[in-house]
Amino acid sequence: MKYFKFIILFFIFSSVTSCGGDDDICESGEGTPRMKIMFKTGGKITVLDSIKIFADLGTSVVDFGWNRNVDSVFVPLRVDDSPFTDIYIKTSAKEDSSKVRINYTTKSIYVSPGCGVKRNYENLNSVLLLPNSVKSVEQGQNFIQDEEKTNLYLNF
Template identity: 45%
Template sequence: MKYWFLLFFGVLFLTSCEGDDDVCVTGEATPRMKVKFKTLDGRVATLDSLYVDVNYGAGNVSVIKAKEVDSAMIPLRVDNNLFTEISLRTSNKGNASKIKVTYTLKSEYVSPACGFKRLYENVGGTLETPNPVIKIEKNQDQIIDENKTHFYFIF
């Protein structure tokens, strides 16, 4: 009789676990900023190499080192700061363009496993050091997903 009791609670324990609540794997995290590259005459460009560093508040962190790239997904700050500073180079030891992305923040609840995600509204960008990037062109006013291009960096 006591074995039925243990079997009942064992089955109950195994069926009560749901994988959906354990891990956030549905792609509903805070969106990254998507950038593409153009030449001065407006043609979409592919860069031979790209190095991107982001200042998250404790100095620059390397987030992208890529070759033959036509776009980049750059993660922005998720703390309460209203800007993110980005440093971008086309060679490992070359000149770096400094770009300051400003925004207002909004939080959206996703699920118990994922918690909250940050959304960026009223997005703007300022080119603070123009070499190798010559200028920037805003394409979207908000960053709520990663499907659309948010900025074009002109080389």
């Protein structure tokens, strides 16, 4: 009976310690990074009262909702083989959207069995196609490997 309890405890302990591992979940920011967009008015970084961003991610246009009192937003880019992503920007519900096209080349990088492959974006170039509330665009860092640096400035 003594050995039976020991064997049961051994199996319970070994099953608890063998659960999970570092490669089970991609949780430490190793996935495909998003593009950081900041806002300027008169050449200076500004906080917008409200902004609504839409992104054409290939299969559909995704609405990211209204953001209030922000100086920056993060927008995902397409992960298919398209060389560009179109984003639409509104600062009020009554106005038409401004359209910005972000052109880039992609590079796939293997991360781990849990995360799989992530996309890095290089040679970023942004073009304002429909100016409304957005008057012009300024290029920031021209590649995306993480979400730390600003890649695009929208001038209002």
